[in-house]
Amino acid sequence: MVPILALENISKRFGAVVVADEIDLALNEGEALGVIGPNGAGKTTLFGMATGTVAPDNGRVLYDGKDITRLAPERRCRLGLARSFQIPQPFSGMTVFENVVVAAAFGANESETAVYGRCADLLDSCGLIDKANKRAGGLTLLDRKRLELARALATEPRVLLLDEVAGGLTEHECGTLVELIKTVRAGGVSIVWIEHVVHALLAVVDRLAVLHGGKIIAQGDPRIVIKSPQVAEIYMGIAADA
Amino acid sequence: MSVVSHTVQHATRSSRIGVALIAVTLIALALAPFWGDRQTLRLLAEVYAFVALASLWNLLAGYAGLVSVGQQAFVGLGGYLLFWLVIVLGVHPVVAIFVAGPVAALIAIPVAALTFRLRGAYFAIGTWVVAEVFRLLASQISVLGGGSGISLPAAAVIAMAPTRQAREFEIYWLALALTVIVLAAIVALLRSRHGLALTAIRDNELAAQSSGIGVFRIKIIIYVLVAFGTSMVGALIFLQKLRISPDTAFSVNDWTAFVIFITVIGGIGRIEGPIIGTIIFFIMRQTLSDLGSLYLLIMGAVAIVVMLWAPKGLWGLIAERYGWQALPLQRHLVLKPTKTSGRPS
Numbered sequence: 001m002v003p004i005l006a007l008e009n010i011s012k013r014f015g016a017v018v019v020a021d022e023i024d025l026a027l028n029e030g031e032a033l034g035v036i037g038p039n040g041a042g043k044t045t046l047f048g049m050a051t052g053t054v055a056p057d058n059g060r061v062l063y064d065g066k067d068i069t070r071l072a073p074e075r076r077c078r079l080g081l082a083r084s085f086q087i088p089q090p091f092s093g094m095t096v097f098e099n100v101v102v103a104a105a106f107g108a109n110e111s112e113t114a115v116y117g118r119c120a121d122l123l124d125s126c127g128l129i130d131k132a133n134k135r136a137g138g139l140t141l142l143d144r145k146r147l148e149l150a151r152a153l154a155t156e157p158r159v160l161l162l163d164e165v166a167g168g169l170t171e172h173e174c175g176t177l178v179e180l181i182k183t184v185r186a187g188g189v190s191i192v193w194i195e196h197v198v199h200a201l202l203a204v205v206d207r208l209a210v211l212h213g214g215k216i217i218a219q220g221d222p223r224i225v226i227k228s229p230q231v232a233e234i235y236m237g238i239a240a241d242a
Numbered sequence: 243m244s245v246v247s248h249t250v251q252h253a254t255r256s257s258r259i260g261v262a263l264i265a266v267t268l269i270a271l272a273l274a275p276f277w278g279d280r281q282t283l284r285l286l287a288e289v290y291a292f293v294a295l296a297s298l299w300n301l302l303a304g305y306a307g308l309v310s311v312g313q314q315a316f317v318g319l320g321g322y323l324l325f326w327l328v329i330v331l332g333v334h335p336v337v338a339i340f341v342a343g344p345v346a347a348l349i350a351i352p353v354a355a356l357t358f359r360l361r362g363a364y365f366a367i368g369t370w371v372v373a374e375v376f377r378l379l380a381s382q383i384s385v386l387g388g389g390s391g392i393s394l395p396a397a398a399v400i401a402m403a404p405t406r407q408a409r410e411f412e413i414y415w416l417a418l419a420l421t422v423i424v425l426a427a428i429v430a431l432l433r434s435r436h437g438l439a440l441t442a443i444r445d446n447e448l449a450a451q452s453s454g455i456g457v458f459r460i461k462i463i464i465y466v467l468v469a470f471g472t473s474m475v476g477a478l479i480f481l482q483k484l485r486i487s488p489d490t491a492f493s494v495n496d497w498t499a500f501v502i503f504i505t506v507i508g509g510i511g512r513i514e515g516p517i518i519g520t521i522i523f524f525i526m527r528q529t530l531s532d533l534g535s536l537y538l539l540i541m542g543a544v545a546i547v548v549m550l551w552a553p554k555g556l557w558g559l560i561a562e563r564y565g566w567q568a569l570p571l572q573r574h575l576v577l578k579p580t581k582t583s584g585r586p587s
Contacts, residue, residue, distance in 0.1 A: 051452055052451075053448060053451065053452065072451070072456070072458075073451040073452050074451050074452075074453075074454050074455055074456045074457065077451075077452060077453060077454035078454045082452075083452050085448075085449065085452075089446050089448055089449035089452075090445070090446070090449070091441065091442045091445035091446055091449065091450070092445050092446070093441065093444065093445050093511070094438075094441055094442065094445060094572075095572060095573070095574070095575075097250075097573060097574070097575040098438060098441070098572065098573050099442075101438065101573060102438045102439055102441075102442045102450075102453060102455070103453035103454065105435055105438065105439075106435075106439055106453060106454040106455045106456075107453050107454030108454070109454070111435065112434075112435040112438065113250075116248070116250050116575075117246075117248070120246040120248045120575060120577075121246055123246075123575075124246045129246065129577070132575040132577075133572075133574050133575060151449075151453060154453075155453060155454055
């Protein structure tokens with residue numbers, strides 16, 4: 001089976017800092033993959049390269065078997081590759097509703113009026129319906145994160161890349177979010193989720209990859225990977241052979 | 243089908259008041275030849291030209307993020323195209339205005355191909371360089387007076403209207419109509435699907451790209467459309483002046499510095515901004531111009547104060563505080579009361 005999204009032998013360096021060192025990572029259709037790693041491990045850059053906002057120095061990006069390494073970000077989005085940003089990037093002068101409408105109309109390539117209904121429903125399921133006419137720039141952190149997710153979903157993705165959507169949320173808020181992501185997944189969307197809130201991640205993902213120093217140092221069953229000596233080493237400073 | 247029952251509206255209470263006020267003002271302005279003297283008409287026509295130029299620059303810089311300091315290239319190009327069409331080809335001056343727009347848009351395509359290779363401040367300087375090149379080229383056209391410029395031949399002026407008064411009325415109405423057309427086109431654009439994308443680009447280019455919006459393509463289209471409009475306004479400005487020279491046609495002060503001042507103090511990235519800005523600019527100019535160069539110093543000080551205290555301009559300040567919009571641009575989701583989770587606000 002051809003993976004829905006694959007990074008092949010991807011490398012990227014910013015000056016002397018290597019953020020991706022010949023990484024191979026594949027996502028199967030319908031799968032939910034978790035990515036953890038310390039700050040600066042290169043997780044967000046990986047999403048940048050997958051979605052086209054960062055050009056890799058080497059390697060290829062494949063979407064459904066097609067080489068999309070040189071494809072512009074907007075084209076990748078229209079193919080079905082959507083992303084939420086770690087630091088929310090709302091269209092701050094537009095209303096919450098307009099934020100979602102523009103992503104729905106362009107990301108899914110539909111007329112504006114055709115997406116109104118879908119967008120209203122999406123705001124409802126993401127808990128933003130009461131703030132539909134508020135300026136996105138005035139939202140709280142939780143609502144900005146919800147908007148990131150709603151806007152990504154509005155493009156009707158086949159692959160959803162989530163970048164730390166649970167960070168900074170309360171336990172209850174986090175639980176709501178996990179339920180929402182599970183629903184999205186049940187709808188057939190494949191997911192890659194970068195997250196520091198490990199328990200939220202483990203509630204959703206089938207596979208976990210650990211990124212450190214630009215390399216995948218461990219991947220596999222989440223419950224096994226999280227207890228692996230490599231993870232203990234990078235997070236707690238305990239030597240792998242201790 | 244949608245589970246949340248809803249409708250989507252553009253108009254708000256403030257925009258209904260705004261549209262009504264604009265309609266009344268337009269009627270009064272259209273009747274100006276019957277209540278105003280010659281000086282008033284000339285001044286108003288100049289105001290309209292600046293409203294149009296500033297609105298176009300606002301579309302370019304405020305929405306598409308293309309901070310050009312070289313729009314005088316297209317003002318001058320429009321003016322020179324008009325003079326060339328009238329003098330060399332014998333085209334009627336009014337027709338020439340409408341020919342100048344599309345021709346300038348065509349010329350804008352290779353200019354965009356060149357300047358779009360530059361980013362940010364480099365783009366700004368690049369556009370200025372292009373304008374200087376245009377100015378130098380214009381001074382080489384001997385049939386249009388070379389470096390010293392040329393006046394519109396009397397025959398062509400008389401062909402417009404038999405009397406001076408009729409001609410002045412005609413130019414006044416043309417200026418008003420052109421500005422209304424430019425503003426209406428901008429409003430129509432911003433209300434459309436592409437206007438939504440353009441507003442998204444204004445707010446966040448990275449997120450716009452990642453939401454499926456072809457940012458580069460939209461920027462090119464806006465650049466060309468703005469060149470189209472700017473050149474038509476330029477053609478009209480020099481038809482009113484009846485004389486053109488490279489230095490006046492490609493003046494960075496008149497057609498870019500003042501236009502930026504107007505847009506910034508009025509409110510960049512908002513359609514109302516340039517209109518408010520032009521009114522303030524002309525009030526200042528009419529009251530302070532006797533002070534000579536001190537007037538320019540005061541203008542600079544006003545610009546600095548506004549940028550520090552109200553970086554989004556005067557209209558930006560009002561719009562954020564009161565949520566006003568003078569024109570119905572936003573889409574408001576209005577929920578029907580059948581749904582328990584939502585409530586129209």
